[in-house]
Amino acid sequence: MTTDPLRKHVEAAGDLFDPACPTRRLLDRIGTKWVSMVVKLLAEAAPGEIRFAELQRRMPGVSQKMLSVTLRNLTGDGLVARRVEPTVPPRVYYRLTELGLSLEVPLAALRAWAEAHMAEIDHGRPDNH
Amino acid sequence: MTTDPLRKHVEAAGDLFDPACPTRRLLDRIGTKWVSMVVKLLAEAAPGEIRFAELQRRMPGVSQKMLSVTLRNLTGDGLVARRVEPTVPPRVYYRLTELGLSLEVPLAALRAWAEAHMAEIDHGRPDNH
DNA sequence: CGGTATCCGTAAGGATACTG
């Protein structure tokens, strides 16, 4: 083991089974439906951008707050880039970064699985508690 | 549209962007860290089984309640099979079903992504709010 | 051993109103 603080994240490198590892939090963060939807829309548009209002329009049921929070988290994580056009009223454009685009791959697989087996699973439990 | 019940799941097929579609709830359900860990452990042991206590021991930080809830949900969704040995004290064994095993594929990809990019993301935000 | 039941603090998330 080393005491070099710069290598701390290397030693702690992705071990989901380490309670102290941020991977756990990260997994819970990217596994949500809102992240899945935002990333899909932005991935389809890539390398183009989508404005806030259009994202909201294409994500039925999302509140302004949740979309805002989701985009802020993704931006903070470096998965989404935010560009503001200083007009009045202002226009804000979002696009995926390289990192965000790389997330779309496993995320699309998970989405596909969920969509494919939804009926099979829902059939067995009419009681959606 | 058809009235063939066998094609029902095709018509109702997973549309994540439909607010009424159970796919949304399903995605939020399977995207958690506990599900990810349980499925990974059971997939490694497949087609073998793992007992409750061993699962808990190999998932540091999980509470008895959360493991219980997670397993009950997975069992209810048909992803995990539960077998009780009526001894005293009783022994309960869990294993993945075929469906559960199929989930491991996309889930492993998502885990791998999270573990691979954890440092990269965490580096940008020392403030883990 | 493998749960369930209960309590409780925290966080998620919707609704509404307001701002640059």
Next chain:
DNA sequence: CAGTATCCTTACGGATACCG
């Protein structure tokens, strides 16, 4: 337009105690 701020209600999740 694209937010932020506030309030409020529900869900998540840990701690503890109890049961078959």
